[in-house]
Amino acid sequence: xxxxxxxxxxxxxxAAKEVFMKYGLYGARMQDIADTAGINKALxxxxxxxxxxxxxxxxxxxxxxxxxxxxxxGDKSMPIKERLMQYVDNMFEFFSEYPQMSMFIIKEISxxxxxxxxxxxxxxxxxxxxxPTLQEAFINEKIEPFDPVLFMVNLHSLCAxxxxxxxxxxxxxxxxxxxxxxxxxxxxxxxxxxxISFKFQ
Amino acid sequence: xxxxxxxxxxxxxxAAKEVFMKYGLYGARMQDIADTAGINKALxxxxxxxxxxxxxxxxxxxxxxxxxxxxxxGDKSMPIKERLMQYVDNMFEFFSEYPQMSMFIIKEISxxxxxxxxxxxxxxxxxxxxxPTLQEAFINEKIEPFDPVLFMVNLHSLCAxxxxxxxxxxxxxxxxxxxxxxxxxxxxxxxxxxxISFKFQ
DNA sequence: AAGTGGTTTAACCAAATGGTTAAACTTAAT
DNA sequence: ATTAAGTTTAACCATTTGGTTAAACCACTT
Numbered sequence: 001x002x003x004x005x006x007x008x009x010x011x012x013x014x015a016a017k018e019v020f021m022k023y024g025l026y027g028a029r030m031q032d033i034a035d036t037a038g039i040n041k042a043l044x045x046x047x048x049x050x051x052x053x054x055x056x057x058x059x060x061x062x063x064x065x066x067x068x069x070x071x072x073x074g075d076k077s078m079p080i081k082e083r084l085m086q087y088v089d090n091m092f093e094f095f096s097e098y099p100q101m102s103m104f105i106i107k108e109i110s111x112x113x114x115x116x117x118x119x120x121x122x123x124x125x126x127x128x129x130x131x132p133t134l135q136e137a138f139i140n141e142k143i144e145p146f147d148p149v150l151f152m153v154n155l156h157s158l159c160a161x162x163x164x165x166x167x168x169x170x171x172x173x174x175x176x177x178x179x180x181x182x183x184x185x186x187x188x189x190x191x192x193x194x195x196i197s198f199k200f201q
Numbered sequence: 202x203x204x205x206x207x208x209x210x211x212x213x214x215x216a217a218k219e220v221f222m223k224y225g226l227y228g229a230r231m232q233d234i235a236d237t238a239g240i241n242k243a244l245x246x247x248x249x250x251x252x253x254x255x256x257x258x259x260x261x262x263x264x265x266x267x268x269x270x271x272x273x274x275g276d277k278s279m280p281i282k283e284r285l286m287q288y289v290d291n292m293f294e295f296f297s298e299y300p301q302m303s304m305f306i307i308k309e310i311s312x313x314x315x316x317x318x319x320x321x322x323x324x325x326x327x328x329x330x331x332x333p334t335l336q337e338a339f340i341n342e343k344i345e346p347f348d349p350v351l352f353m354v355n356l357h358s359l360c361a362x363x364x365x366x367x368x369x370x371x372x373x374x375x376x377x378x379x380x381x382x383x384x385x386x387x388x389x390x391x392x393x394x395x396x397i398s399f400k401f402q
Numbered sequence: 403a404a405g406t407g408g409t410t411t412a413a414c415c416a417a418a419t420g421g422t423t424a425a426a427c428t429t430a431a432t
Numbered sequence: 433a434t435t436a437a438g439t440t441t442a443a444c445c446a447t448t449t450g451g452t453t454a455a456a457c458c459a460c461t462t
Contacts, residue, residue: 008409022312025230030450040411045451102366103311107304110368111223117372131377149377150392153370157362158355164365165303167311167356171318176332176350191351198399210437231420241441247423 009047011037013057016048024107028055059108062101063119070156071095071129077150080137081200084098084155085193087130092189099131099163128152143200151199158192210239210248214258217249221259222301226382262307263302263322272330281338282401285356288331289347293390294361300364305344314335329353332336344401352400359393 006014008182019028030051034041048054072090074083095102109116123150132147162169162185178184207215216238220229231252235242249255273285273291296303310317335349363370363386371381379385 020214023227026223027226029448031448042412042452043410046409049451051450100311103304103308106369107308109303109372112299113368113372116368120372128373128377134443137293147388147392149379150372150388153389154359154365154392154396156366159328159360161358161362161365162354164362165307165312167317167358168307171310171314171321172329173350176329178350187348187351188354191348191355195355195396230418232418242420243422243442244440247439250421252420 008037008039008043012044012047012054013061016058017061019106020055021062024104024111025051025055025110032121059105060119062105063123065098066101067123071135073129077142080134080141080143081197083133084196084200086161087155088189088193088196088201089155090115092185095160095163096185099166102160130155146199155196158195162188209238209240212240213245213248213255214262217245217255217259218262221256222263222305225305225312226256227312229256260306261320264324266299267306268303268324268399274334275328281335281342281344282398284334285397285401288356289360289390289394289397292357293386296361296364300367303361304365327348331356347400354357356397359396363389 016028018036019033022028023032025120028051030044031041034044037044044054048057069090072087073085078086082161124148126150130152134151137143138145166180169184173180173184178187207365213234213308216234219237220234223229224233229252231245232242235245236253238245245255249258273288275287279287331353332349335352338344339346367381370385374385379388
């Protein structure tokens with residue numbers, strides 16, 4: 001087949017992602033991960049010594065990907081409004097690809113906040129670039145200033161929640177004639193853009 | 202002491218809420234629930250025959266409370282804008298009191314959607330009152346109409362997500378000088394109100 | 403062909419899991 | 433005081449859990 005065709009270690013990590021994201025550290029079963037990867041249970045312990053080590057590998061990967069995404073904002077040549085629209089596009093694309101990730105991260109932090117506090121220190125991309133980007137724009141473009149932190153919170157709410165709550169919306173939105181896996185996602189994205197546009201004339 | 206002083210069954214249910222909301226159906230341990238309630242493990246099975254039965258009691262209670270809350274909107278004497286402001290107040294108060302509830306419900310639905318689909322049928326308060334309320338307001342008050350379903354999604358995002366992500370925000374917002382358990386919650390509530398106000402002049 | 407190092411497996415193990423049982427306790431009615 | 437009903441407990445049980453071990457397998461080099 002291909003030069004690698006996905007090594008066993010990769011298969012293990014992929015299966016671990018799937019199971020840990022669904023059930024969390026406590027709820028996940030090693031046997032379940034082994035079955036998902038299509039291998040023997042002892043092989044998990046060969047590649048990752050313990051359940052905790054395997055979980056760490058999954059969680060660290062998710063955390064890095066998540067924070068890396070949250071700090072990407074388009075280049076300075078564009079006006080702030082356009083950059084924010086692109087930011088919304090990126091968020092929706094990211095959450096479409098990894099719908100379980102933010103739930104997973106938030107849930108595990110809520111169960112074990114100390115662990116998160118240790119790990120967040122070693123992350124390169126810690127603080128949001130949105131806040132300073134907005135502050136610059138207040139000066140460079142003629143925009144009535146507002147609290148950039150609160151705006152960031154609201155923007156993340158608008159983008160992240162529909163995916164977090166998608167298990168609910170998949171059922172509930174049907175009663176209002178919307179299909180989540182069809183048009184609903186794109187319509188919500190557009191409504192988010194409309195929602196934040198008023199802040200920039 | 203008091204005439205009841207909380208019966209054993211109530212203590213069990215209270216402990217079960219705590220543990221199930223934190224770890225979910227799969228992650229929760231009966232021994233953990235028993236310890237939290239300060240009783241013997243066999244007593245759990247005396248009052249609720251199995252883990253599933255006990256879980257159902259907790260989940261059904263949460264579901265009912267949640268949907269009951271989501272469908273409360275102030276009386277028709279007030280203008281729509283004022284009613285929405287009150288709706289935001291209610292949501293923030295509700296989520297402050299039960300910060301884990303929406304996470305719990307959404308997570309369990311995502312693991313077992315079929316179960317939810319069965320249960321949602323027997324709920325009295327199924328569909329949002331927000332949508333028809335808004336549609337009436339478009340006519341009765343002179344408001345430029347917009348899609349009420351999308352607005353509902355955005356509004357719920359703005360209110361629910363800060364609490365869902367509060368484990369994250371408790372750590373991250375400090376870097377921007379905000380304290381979640383102090384001022385941040387109220388400031389976010391105000392920013393949500395500002396955010397939706399523009400739709401109503 | 404024999405050795406070498408990494409990979410995979412079947413067979414285990416001790417501990418923890420959800421659940422059961424029968425006996426003991428408590429309380430109120432007779 | 434005895435009965436009867438509900439409540440609580442300690443001692444079990446079978447299964448599942450995360451984890452280990454030693455042997456087998458495989459792809460190389462020598």
